[in-house]
Amino acid sequence: MSDVIIGADLGGTKIRSALFDVRGHLLARKSLPTLASRGPDVVLGRIVACLREMVAAAQGQAILGIGLGAPGPLNPWTGVISTPPNLPGWHDVPLRDLLAQEFHLPVYVGNDANLAALGEHRFGVGKGVDDLIYITISTGIGGGIISGGRLFLGADGAAGEVGHQTIDINGRRDRCGNVGCLEVLAAGPAIARQANEAIARGEATAIATLAQAENRPISAEHVHRAARQGDRLARQILAHAGENIGVGVVNLLHLFNPRLVIIGGGVANAGELLLEPIRRTVQERAMEVFRRNVRIVPAALGDDAGLYGAVALVLSELGR
Amino acid sequence: MSDVIIGADLGGTKIRSALFDVRGHLLARKSLPTLASRGPDVVLGRIVACLREMVAAAQGQAILGIGLGAPGPLNPWTGVISTPPNLPGWHDVPLRDLLAQEFHLPVYVGNDANLAALGEHRFGVGKGVDDLIYITISTGIGGGIISGGRLFLGADGAAGEVGHQTIDINGRRDRCGNVGCLEVLAAGPAIARQANEAIARGEATAIATLAQAENRPISAEHVHRAARQGDRLARQILAHAGENIGVGVVNLLHLFNPRLVIIGGGVANAGELLLEPIRRTVQERAMEVFRRNVRIVPAALGDDAGLYGAVALVLSELGR
Numbered sequence: 001m002s003d004v005i006i007g008a009d010l011g012g013t014k015i016r017s018a019l020f021d022v023r024g025h026l027l028a029r030k031s032l033p034t035l036a037s038r039g040p041d042v043v044l045g046r047i048v049a050c051l052r053e054m055v056a057a058a059q060g061q062a063i064l065g066i067g068l069g070a071p072g073p074l075n076p077w078t079g080v081i082s083t084p085p086n087l088p089g090w091h092d093v094p095l096r097d098l099l100a101q102e103f104h105l106p107v108y109v110g111n112d113a114n115l116a117a118l119g120e121h122r123f124g125v126g127k128g129v130d131d132l133i134y135i136t137i138s139t140g141i142g143g144g145i146i147s148g149g150r151l152f153l154g155a156d157g158a159a160g161e162v163g164h165q166t167i168d169i170n171g172r173r174d175r176c177g178n179v180g181c182l183e184v185l186a187a188g189p190a191i192a193r194q195a196n197e198a199i200a201r202g203e204a205t206a207i208a209t210l211a212q213a214e215n216r217p218i219s220a221e222h223v224h225r226a227a228r229q230g231d232r233l234a235r236q237i238l239a240h241a242g243e244n245i246g247v248g249v250v251n252l253l254h255l256f257n258p259r260l261v262i263i264g265g266g267v268a269n270a271g272e273l274l275l276e277p278i279r280r281t282v283q284e285r286a287m288e289v290f291r292r293n294v295r296i297v298p299a300a301l302g303d304d305a306g307l308y309g310a311v312a313l314v315l316s317e318l319g320r
Numbered sequence: 321m322s323d324v325i326i327g328a329d330l331g332g333t334k335i336r337s338a339l340f341d342v343r344g345h346l347l348a349r350k351s352l353p354t355l356a357s358r359g360p361d362v363v364l365g366r367i368v369a370c371l372r373e374m375v376a377a378a379q380g381q382a383i384l385g386i387g388l389g390a391p392g393p394l395n396p397w398t399g400v401i402s403t404p405p406n407l408p409g410w411h412d413v414p415l416r417d418l419l420a421q422e423f424h425l426p427v428y429v430g431n432d433a434n435l436a437a438l439g440e441h442r443f444g445v446g447k448g449v450d451d452l453i454y455i456t457i458s459t460g461i462g463g464g465i466i467s468g469g470r471l472f473l474g475a476d477g478a479a480g481e482v483g484h485q486t487i488d489i490n491g492r493r494d495r496c497g498n499v500g501c502l503e504v505l506a507a508g509p510a511i512a513r514q515a516n517e518a519i520a521r522g523e524a525t526a527i528a529t530l531a532q533a534e535n536r537p538i539s540a541e542h543v544h545r546a547a548r549q550g551d552r553l554a555r556q557i558l559a560h561a562g563e564n565i566g567v568g569v570v571n572l573l574h575l576f577n578p579r580l581v582i583i584g585g586g587v588a589n590a591g592e593l594l595l596e597p598i599r600r601t602v603q604e605r606a607m608e609v610f611r612r613n614v615r616i617v618p619a620a621l622g623d624d625a626g627l628y629g630a631v632a633l634v635l636s637e638l639g640r
Binding site for chain 2: 073131152154161162164165167168169171177244251257258284287
């Protein structure tokens with residue numbers, strides 16, 4: 001019999017939970033569709049169902065706590081989620097207290113990208129590196145900042161919105177209200193948009209064929225697959241996204257001076273097609289003191305980074 | 321007899337030093353021209369001369385330590401200055417150790433903008449606010465970040481280069497090697513450049529007259545003075561600089577989530593002419609959680625912020 005921890009990750013489409021030992025070994029897992037459109041009560045019921053399975057899987061071992069990643073904005077100290085864009089109907093839901101009452105266990109809540117950063121720091125590619133920035137690139141661009149081995153949270157626990165930095169002052173308006181944000185220029189939808197625009201201009205590419213074969217609209221994943229097959233337009237689009245991300249990374253280096261930048265999220269599956277232009281842009285643009293000791297690497301934990309981060313959060317809150 | 325502290329500030333044109341009591345009251349001061357062009361040995365001699373006067377002014381009171389602000393890049397832990405652009409001939413000068421040997425006192429060294437942030441935090445407009453960003457706008461744009469009451473230094477002690485964030489990806493190349501930096505768009509030289517360009521286009525303005533009356537090239541200060549007299553072009557140029565700074569401030573809010581942003585440096589003497597467009601841009605662009613609890617205010621300590629910061633550094637290093 002040894003101590004265990006439950007980690008969970010509330011996403012717009014899936015709720016994932018897992019049981020871990022204190023060294024971060026995954027012992028069991030369970031996921032359920034979120035059914036976000038049915039509103040907070042249904043979603044809360046599904047979170048509880050998911051967690052209950054993990055409590056059962058613990059088979060009486062001592063559960064030290066539950067860690068939960070959720071979409072921001074949320075307050076990491078009160079565990080209240082305000083109005084996440086992917087969870088319709090949510091407004092100031094006291095998620096931490098509701099779950100603590102349900103399970104009579106310590107519950108800790110964090111922004112999903114922050115927890116992914118914690119996960120990579122404690123169990124992934126950031127192990128042993130106490131100043132790092134994790135960037136997740138998928139439908140949006142989010143991030144988590146570790147400084148001196150701890151999450152950098154800011155005054156309201158909302159720091160680290162790395163996708164919402166303006167890098168093109170003359171650019172498009174983002175749904176966040178800001179203009180020319182990195183997210184608008186380089187996240188998945190921007191990649192798909194650029195493919196659609198090029199196709200509308202009549203450029204030759206295999207991207208459309210790949211999407212049509214699946215009867216789906218063009219996504220960043222189609223661009224990535226076409227690029228792997230050598231498609232020239234697809235490679236250009238990914239290189240351009242990488243350069244834009246590189247500009248954002250240079251800003252982060254100059255502001256936070258980290259030792260490591262970790263690139264994760266679905267779009268990062270493009271690997272070197274995205275990493276090479278990021279690294280090149282950093283070499284071209286960053287000041288020497290900021291670039292000479294920094295590495296830019298792909299994330300190691302993939303979709304599970306948030307789950308591992310939830311465990312890391314519980315361990316760190318318990319001083320372990 | 322009570323304890324005293326010596327603060328000093330090494331600038332490209334002036335060396336300033338002062339004697340303080342431990343509550344930050346200034347007891348005596350001395351400044352000398354830096355004579356930077358004569359190289360490090362001459363400059364070091366003048367720093368020592370300046371400090372020696374403060375040691376004499378202490379009249380036998382116990383000197384707890386010497387704090388010194390200097391232009392970066394410098395390593396705050398080793399006290400070595402690498403190659404500051406404003407100090408020709410300097411290369412990896414172990415400033416802290418040289419002064420410690422000379423005076424047999426504890427010496428602490430910090431980046432000048434970081435120390436100004438510390439000064440405003442401990443003795444100025446940032447008193448009691450533990451998450452703040454200080455921005456200095458003069459020939460360049462620098463900054464210091466206080467998080468949880470402490471300087472945010474980053475892995476190499478170089479964090480907080482707030483002027484070297486790209487906000488215009490299609491902009492001019494900066495002397496730092498980066499493109500479209502805030503500094504290139506909104507520091508003093510950018511303001512003067514825009515005035516010159518407008519005058520070359522034939523726009524009506526009092527700016528040129530003010531500069532000619534002094535037989536000097538147009539500077540940001542002439543633009544500021546013309547603006548105070550109601551000059552339309554001068555007001556437009558300052559408003560534009562303020563909007564650009566506002567974009568940079570929004571980025572900083574989204575990344576660091578501070579409670580307070582302090583605007584200092586010579587260009588900030590323009591006061592509301594600069595602060596109003598900064599605040600307006602933040603209202604227009606920043607996400608709600610980041611802007612609702614943040615204040616944007618002028619610095620309180622003016623040119624002395626670095627001196628006060630040097631004292632704050634000594635006190636904080638001594639755990640006081």
